[in-house]
Amino acid sequence: MSTEFFRDQAMKLLLIILPLAVSFTGCAVAPWERGNLAKPQMALDPHPLQTELSGHSHGSREAAGAGGSASGGGCGCY
Amino acid sequence: MAAIKSKNKRLGRANTPNPLQSLTAAALLLPGVMLGVAQAADEDEFTFQYGRYEESHRNLGDVKSQFDPISVDSLQAGSKISLTDRVKFAFNYVQDTWSGATPISTSPIAHPASSNRQGNRALKINNTIVAGASPYVQTALPVYFDKQFNPVRIINDTGTDADGNQVVEYSQANELAHTMALASPETRKEGNFKLGYEWDEAAVDVGGGISIEKDYESRFGNIGGRLDFNQKLTSLTGGVSYTNSDTSARFDHDVLSVPGVYGTYIDTSHYTNYIEKTSDGNGYMMTGNRQDWAANLGLTQVLYKDALVKFGAGYTRSTGYMANPYKAVTVFFIDPNEFNDENADYNGYVNQPYTGQIQPFLEQRPNVRDQWNFSTGYVQYINPLDAALHVDYRFFHDDWGIDAHTFEADWVQPMGSGWTVTPRLRYYTQDAADFYTPYIISKQAKRGVKTDADGNPEFDADGNVIEIPYDASKLPAHFSSDHRLSGYGALSGGLVLTKQFAKGLTLEAGFEYYNHKGSFKLGSGGESDYADFSYYTANAALKVNLESVGRAMSGGEHDHHAMHHNHGAPLPAGVMFGHVMTTPGDIMVGYRYMYSRQDGRMLHENELAADQDIVSKGCNLEPGLTCRTSPAFMNMHMHMLDIMYAPTSWLNLMVMPQFMDMDMNMRSLGGVTPNVNRDHLHGGHETGGVGDTGLYAMFKLYQGAGHDVNMGVGVTAPTGAVDIKLRRMHTKDEGYIHYGMQLGSGTWDFKPSITYTGKVDDWSWGAQVNGTKRLENRNQAGFAFGDQLQSTAWGSYSLFNWLSASVRGIYTVQGAVKHQFNAVIGDTSEGDPIMGDVNPKEGSMDNPKNYGGRYWDVGFGLNATIPSGSLAGNTFSVEWLQPVEDDVNGYQLERDGTLNATWSYGF
Numbered sequence: 001m002s003t004e005f006f007r008d009q010a011m012k013l014l015l016i017i018l019p020l021a022v023s024f025t026g027c028a029v030a031p032w033e034r035g036n037l038a039k040p041q042m043a044l045d046p047h048p049l050q051t052e053l054s055g056h057s058h059g060s061r062e063a064a065g066a067g068g069s070a071s072g073g074g075c076g077c078y
Numbered sequence: 079m080a081a082i083k084s085k086n087k088r089l090g091r092a093n094t095p096n097p098l099q100s101l102t103a104a105a106l107l108l109p110g111v112m113l114g115v116a117q118a119a120d121e122d123e124f125t126f127q128y129g130r131y132e133e134s135h136r137n138l139g140d141v142k143s144q145f146d147p148i149s150v151d152s153l154q155a156g157s158k159i160s161l162t163d164r165v166k167f168a169f170n171y172v173q174d175t176w177s178g179a180t181p182i183s184t185s186p187i188a189h190p191a192s193s194n195r196q197g198n199r200a201l202k203i204n205n206t207i208v209a210g211a212s213p214y215v216q217t218a219l220p221v222y223f224d225k226q227f228n229p230v231r232i233i234n235d236t237g238t239d240a241d242g243n244q245v246v247e248y249s250q251a252n253e254l255a256h257t258m259a260l261a262s263p264e265t266r267k268e269g270n271f272k273l274g275y276e277w278d279e280a281a282v283d284v285g286g287g288i289s290i291e292k293d294y295e296s297r298f299g300n301i302g303g304r305l306d307f308n309q310k311l312t313s314l315t316g317g318v319s320y321t322n323s324d325t326s327a328r329f330d331h332d333v334l335s336v337p338g339v340y341g342t343y344i345d346t347s348h349y350t351n352y353i354e355k356t357s358d359g360n361g362y363m364m365t366g367n368r369q370d371w372a373a374n375l376g377l378t379q380v381l382y383k384d385a386l387v388k389f390g391a392g393y394t395r396s397t398g399y400m401a402n403p404y405k406a407v408t409v410f411f412i413d414p415n416e417f418n419d420e421n422a423d424y425n426g427y428v429n430q431p432y433t434g435q436i437q438p439f440l441e442q443r444p445n446v447r448d449q450w451n452f453s454t455g456y457v458q459y460i461n462p463l464d465a466a467l468h469v470d471y472r473f474f475h476d477d478w479g480i481d482a483h484t485f486e487a488d489w490v491q492p493m494g495s496g497w498t499v500t501p502r503l504r505y506y507t508q509d510a511a512d513f514y515t516p517y518i519i520s521k522q523a524k525r526g527v528k529t530d531a532d533g534n535p536e537f538d539a540d541g542n543v544i545e546i547p548y549d550a551s552k553l554p555a556h557f558s559s560d561h562r563l564s565g566y567g568a569l570s571g572g573l574v575l576t577k578q579f580a581k582g583l584t585l586e587a588g589f590e591y592y593n594h595k596g597s598f599k600l601g602s603g604g605e606s607d608y609a610d611f612s613y614y615t616a617n618a619a620l621k622v623n624l625e626s627v628g629r630a631m632s633g634g635e636h637d638h639h640a641m642h643h644n645h646g647a648p649l650p651a652g653v654m655f656g657h658v659m660t661t662p663g664d665i666m667v668g669y670r671y672m673y674s675r676q677d678g679r680m681l682h683e684n685e686l687a688a689d690q691d692i693v694s695k696g697c698n699l700e701p702g703l704t705c706r707t708s709p710a711f712m713n714m715h716m717h718m719l720d721i722m723y724a725p726t727s728w729l730n731l732m733v734m735p736q737f738m739d740m741d742m743n744m745r746s747l748g749g750v751t752p753n754v755n756r757d758h759l760h761g762g763h764e765t766g767g768v769g770d771t772g773l774y775a776m777f778k779l780y781q782g783a784g785h786d787v788n789m790g791v792g793v794t795a796p797t798g799a800v801d802i803k804l805r806r807m808h809t810k811d812e813g814y815i816h817y818g819m820q821l822g823s824g825t826w827d828f829k830p831s832i833t834y835t836g837k838v839d840d841w842s843w844g845a846q847v848n849g850t851k852r853l854e855n856r857n858q859a860g861f862a863f864g865d866q867l868q869s870t871a872w873g874s875y876s877l878f879n880w881l882s883a884s885v886r887g888i889y890t891v892q893g894a895v896k897h898q899f900n901a902v903i904g905d906t907s908e909g910d911p912i913m914g915d916v917n918p919k920e921g922s923m924d925n926p927k928n929y930g931g932r933y934w935d936v937g938f939g940l941n942a943t944i945p946s947g948s949l950a951g952n953t954f955s956v957e958w959l960q961p962v963e964d965d966v967n968g969y970q971l972e973r974d975g976t977l978n979a980t981w982s983y984g985f
Contacts, residue, residue: 041492044378046490050588057592061594061613064449
């Protein structure tokens with residue numbers, strides 16, 4: 001695989017993400033208003049163990065299994 | 079982080095301003111304390127999870143598969159530790175064991191020989207199906223097709239028309255079915271780690287790991303980072319990862335060709351350069367390498383005090399061997415002579431359908447795949463209910479022609495008293511890959527006749543027509559019948575239940591039901607219903623928050639606690655039931671790992687056994703039986719979770735679930751000519767999964783100055799499987815796998831123990847007698863393991879206040895296996911079915927008399943207890959047991975030794 005090709009793909013991703021980041025800089029939530037955001041149910045992934053296990057099952061049964069970050073996971077040949 | 083959490087806990091559901099709120103705000107302002115939105119909770123913790131995956135039976139039309147569907151047992155144990163305030167280390171161990179039937183190919187249900195339909199051959203004696211149902215992806219019998227190349231079923235070919243020509247009547251039969259093949263138990267093991275460094279508003283981490291199974295090995299590394307800005311309301315994440323995987327999949331030796339049967343069983347000619355001889359010289363395997371590069375970027379943004387949103391994008395490039403070595407595609411060859419001659423029907427028949435000759439091929443996938451992912455998610459706090467709604471969407475696109483959409487919604491509802499209920503719903507839909515096809519029709523003869531320029535047949539010197547085989551290069555470049563590449567949708571739903579206990583212990587249970595259907599596909603074009611299936615997963619997890627406990631106990635109370643756990647003498651890692659907690663309400667969580675290996679020489683009683691003696695006397699279960707094989711080595715790994723609770727000062731209750739995995743290989747005995755069909759010389763056997771579950775009560779009988787006496791009584795429940803069978807191979811059925819490879823005892827067992835421990839200054843010592851009495855005479859598979867009695871005594875010296883070393887002697891007596899496996903009736907021959915007991919009996923480990931014995935071992939151990947700091951109260955111990963003398967029953971493999979490693983944490 002050529003590194004140029006890879007760099008091009010990375011640039012595309014950046015072009016999508018960065019404008020979004022800039023557009024949000026106007027938001028403001030004072031630290032003392034962040035109580036709800038800090039609650040465990042508001043965590044980005046409230047059940048990481050479940051996510052891992054069900055992700056493994058989905059990944060071995062679906063074509064879109066590769067979730068973007070490679071992390072072993074085995075052959076799933078069954 | 080702990081500060082935030084505990085404050086929130088105290089705030090509870092209070093929505094009105096409250097004096098504590100200002101304290102919370104103050105805590106949140108402290109640098110390094112305020113959590114960024116994309117920052118995972120990174121408290122020090124230990125987690126342990128067991129999961130079970132079980133698939134439904136596949137729809138095979140009117141033939142019922144007699145194989146169990148795929149099931150998987152998964153085990154995961156991991157820990158996150160802060161090495162310093164800013165350096166975090168996490169590691170995980172994952173283990174999956176699976177077995178069961180899975181589709182190997184697809185073909186029309188219209189196959190004329192009903193007993194061979196879909197290749198799932200049923201064996202019949204006196205018209206009663208007695209056993210079997212084996213993969214049979216190819217036969218000499220053809221499938222017929224109409225003029226539009228749709229498969230048909232012949233109704234009648236014996237009638238004649240007015241002119242006296244024979245007439246063939248047929249009807250369309252487009253239904254398809256999978257051919258199922260059985261996978262023997264196989265275990266995958268993965269270890270991975272992540273090392274991270276955190277700044278106040280940024281983090282970087284590197285990680286890596288390795289995943290090993292017998293036919294696939296994968297190594298991976300990743301690097302990632304996080305940047306918080308906009309007062310931590312915005313977080314950017316990014317990462318790159320690389321995976322390098324090797325396939326080395328052994329073929330059943332009769333897959334490549336079946337002597338005397340119709341040609342090649344599965345055509346593997348495309349992979350000639352990838353197929354190598356196995357190292358033992360007994361077979362062939364597919365080899366291939368695959369590499370995956372992936373990059374991803376993410377953005378998380380707090381929208382206002384009750385909502386946040388996230389976006390992600392990822393790209394993965396995969397290159398190399400990406401096919402599945404266990405999947406075949408059915409190709410039907412139709413001789414063009416049948417449809418080129420439009421004037422006359424073939425062979426004098428009227429309305430003769432085309433004849434499709436079957437030849438399965440190993441599937442062929444492209445060796446490059448570019449994949450893109452775009453995802454977005456939204457999290458909303460629902461104030462009146464204190465709940466959170468998570469909604470996610472992901473779009474996937476690749477250059478194999480697959481577009482996929484995933485929609486997911488979770489409702490996280492805290493219920494009070496530490497309970498949280500989370501219903502989850504998910505919908506997934508995908509297009510078929512460009513090269514997906516249930517089967518292929520190739521318009522060429524499977525065996526054609528060589529013709530000259532005028533189209534006349536050519537003859538060899540003897541006057542026979544010259545046959546030419548099919549030309550595989552006329553097939554499409556890529557093809558696969560794997561239903562994972564078909565068009566379908568999947569709807570799944572589940573529930574997660576968590577209960578957090580005050581002491582930092584969290585229990586979690588989850589359930590998911592998943593329904594895969596061609597008709598659920600978004601838009602049209604889903605695969606028809608023969609490929610539908612469903613599965614469920616159920617899991618239970620335990621989480622111990624090391625940090626919150628450690629911090630909660632800082633100060634004088636903490637020291638007391640550490641003292642409390644140290645006051646009992648340190649126990650060697652291999653000793654269980656030696657310690658009783660005396661403070662009511664105390665909980666201890668422990669993890670035990672045991673590895674033992676047998677390897678090397680065969681013993682008879684306490685002497686070396688000669689191969690000739692094993693052959694003639696080792697398999698004398700039935701008169702006239704001789705041994706052909708003996709074990710070459712055997713490994714056993716046991717993972718055990720140890721949960722202990724003290725309701726009173728003199729009684730402790732314990733629950734100990736176990737997870738086993740084992741592997742072994744065989745060798746031919748000297749003087750025996752190896753026979754791959756008969757002797758299982760095909761790369762070894764593996765089993766694994768849930769073992770027996772121990773339930774114990776421990777009593778403090780005596781406590782004096784420096785002397786303790788404890789008694790334990792308990793049982794093990796027969797939760798481990800004892801009915802694991804070898805899969806059908808080489809067109810022969812197989813019975814139960816060896817006694818020692820089963821996962822449990824199959825019987826309820828009584829396990830009493832009595833332990834004495836003593837301690838003076840830096841010296842401690844102890845002795846224990848424990849026993850195992852089988853409470854049943856035989857288990858459901860027909861046998862019972864022998865009873866066991868073990869005596870042990872040890873001495874230990876504290877080298878430092880946190881480290882001690884021990885020496886131990888152990889004497890064990892175990893009885894032989896009682897009775898034997900129930901007979902399993904199946905096909906014992908490689909040809910016409912001859913029914914009989916197919917349990918293996920020609921290996922020394924298949925003889926129940928070759929189990930048990932009298933053993934002397936010496937153990938050398940180390941025991942470390944962390945005395946202070948945030949991880950105070952954690953105890954780690956290891957012990958190596960070195961066999962000193964074996965006196966085995968019958969003929970058995972010598973023991974190499976046993977490693978015990980334990981971790982325990984009391985709070």
